[in-house]
Amino acid sequence: MDDKLWNVPPVTFRFPVEWGKCREFALALLDEDPARPENEEGSSPSELPMPPIMATCAFRYSPDNMPPSARLVERGLVDRGRMLQGGLEFEFHRPVRSGEDLIVTDRLDRVHDKETSKGTLRFLEFETSIRSADGEPVCTIRTTNIERRS
Amino acid sequence: MPDRRVGPVTQDHLIRFAGAGGDFNRFHYDAEFVHSRGFKGIFAQGLFTAGILGQTLVAWAGWDMLRKLKVRFAEPVWLGDELSFSAVVTRVYTAESGQIWADLDCVVSSADERRVLTGSATIGAAA
Helix, strand or coil: CCCHHHCCCCCEEEEEHHHHHHHHHHHCCCCCCHHHHCCCCCCCCCCCCCHHHHHHHHHHCCCCCCCCCHHHHHCCCCCCHEEEEEEEEEECCCCCCCCCCEEEEEEEEEEEEECCCHHHHHHHHEEEEECCCCCCCCEEEEEEEECCCC | CEEEECCCCCCCHHHHHHHCCCCHHHHHHHHHHHHHHHCCCCECCCCHHHHHHHHHHHHHHCCCEEEEEEEEECCCCCCCEEEEEEEEEEEEEEEECCCEEEEEEEEEEEECCCCEEEEEEEECCCC
């Protein structure tokens, strides 16, 4: 195992949940009614729900504009051309609307290798923790990337 | 959840999603690169498929009702694939918060009967 993987520090940054990004995401995900809350009593047309998957793209607001896996690629610790997404796990502690200002921390959580008939696969597990400005948990994401090592 | 059919998946879909999500990995638009890496063609971002599943779940259950979503990308979604999104309730229970929650098994299949994504979800009101 390459210990240099663990030298990459966690990254914490601000994640403003923008109305336009929520709508762009919903449309890109073929949502037929991205402005759905406008039809609900008492909700403001100025707010949209954050599409659940949009939380994974909070990295676009990080100082280096990189998902955690790309930080390893940039340091030469992982070959991007050999890496695929293996799985993804979300826990939504509460819903998120546009207009919120959240705090994100990305970190590498676990690394393990597995020997298969197709060679060695490396499983890289990342955790993204999203909280409100006052520290309330909002969403936790666990992402697994798989690198073909041989 | 009523089944939902989407597709065929086009290059336009993947480019639009790349713009929204920021995943400009060449697997999703560069055929020459993809072939050089041993794949038969361009395939969709995993998050594209997972994201449509997420939108389908919240459109059905309510936008604020999704508590958990777990997905495994079992096989690539190729350009031209037509996809079917389905989810069935496997358990209904009272969560620690006292709210009624339901667990679902989720599957996204292609028209040629490949299971491209499998997963699970939990829906219910937040505490």
